[in-house]
Amino acid sequence: MKKIIYIQLLLFSIVAFSQTRGKVIKVKDGDTVVVLLSDKTHETLRLAEVDCPENGQAFGKNAKQFTSSAVFGKKVTFYRTGKDRYRRTIAKIFYGKQKYLSEEIIKAGLGWWYFKASKNKELQNVQDKAKEKKLGLWSDKNAVSPWDFRANKKKKIS
Template sequence: MRIFLYALLCFPLSFFSQTTAKVVGISDGDTITVLLDGNVQKKLRLAEVDCPENRQPFGKNAKKFTSDQVFAKKIMFTEMKKDRYGRSVAKVYYDNGKYLSAEIIKAGYGWWYYSYSKDADLGAMQNKAKTKKLGLWQDKTAVSPWDFRKEQREKAKQKRLQKQGVI
């Protein structure tokens, strides 16, 4: 019982501790790969932001922005949780405390992921970028990544049903 209580008390401290790493890869605007001590690579999904998919308008721009900000740099990150794909969702800080997700939103290369964030300041940053027509906000018909992914799933489902002769 004592071990269980000790683990329960220590878990939040260890779970939310900051880790230093070097960024060695950029998958897209909101997913990076870092190199930890011992030459271990870890994929991080940025918390509180959702960038356009690579196949979406501004997807490559978002990836380039993220790369310009952190590629080959030392960063600090705090893991928040695991997502449904097993990636670590993390808050990433660089250049003496800049919060990467906030910088992406301010530059107009990502949406505030309000479904997974309670930080209204990020929403205000998004609105400011939108008003200034920065990044993806130049496109009046910009589609959020979550809506884009939903459309892609629906299209794939329709194709499967057509192949099966159901439709």
Template sequence: MISFGNINPYIFFLSILLQSWLCVNSSGNGTEVYNASFKTDTLTGKVVSITDGDTFKLLTQDSILHRVRLANIDCPEKKQPFSKSAKQFVSDAIFGKEVTITVLSKDRNKRLIANVKYGKGLILNEELLKHGYAWHFVKYSDDPSLQQLEDAARAAKLGLWQDPNPIPPWEWRADRKK
């Protein structure tokens, strides 16, 4: 029988289990999910994949792959009108390029929720609103400057605002669940 001396065997076992988990999750194989402590963190890396208008994959210099979701906006879903246009806008802006993200939180899908800076100081989240490829996601943001960008694009009938009755993605998703 193994003797643990004065150490509680359950505590010993839990510490071994925790150490094993830490080793597996810090192996550097590029598949880890960033463990944001929900303070503002900044990461820089190359955009290696565009999922849709508001989601992409970022490969950082330490070879960690992160899934990133743009904060405070919502682009059309894949089968909605203007989804391809939004994705193409994002691809033209950042695919294969270095960007800096400011992480605000992590969602239930373990994506980093972030603002994305690219080019000469442009903010992708704002540019999508400005060109009419996204809605201001008021469920998660009450930023008046973002609402002003959406309102200006809507008034100018840019992007998705060419459609007389565009359906916000959150309503479209809810209808699909029924």
């Protein structure tokens, strides 16, 4: 029984972390895109390791525009790393000459390193450099993280 469970977990991890290609056909916001797969199905991908401002939040449109400019209409390679609470696939997306989209967003100052779900400390360094240069959202000394923005929005609704 233990062998079967082990084999199932191994197969799941191989499938979950396998490389997939698709064409970005929609950018929902700075950290969420829809790709068209080779079998003509669509898959919504939530970018791993980054959290961009919400659409109604300062720099939300800028983050969406950055992501659109980088990947809309282009073929990307992605690695599935899990599912979020909305059942979207969390993925590491690469484009161009192996640019990591989440890192490029953080580097441009248009998203926060999502430290709650990432162990990639290099992204912390990338964010610190963007902060030092006051790029994007870091030009606002009162920038509010998306997770705080969503929490405050919930409180106002309650």
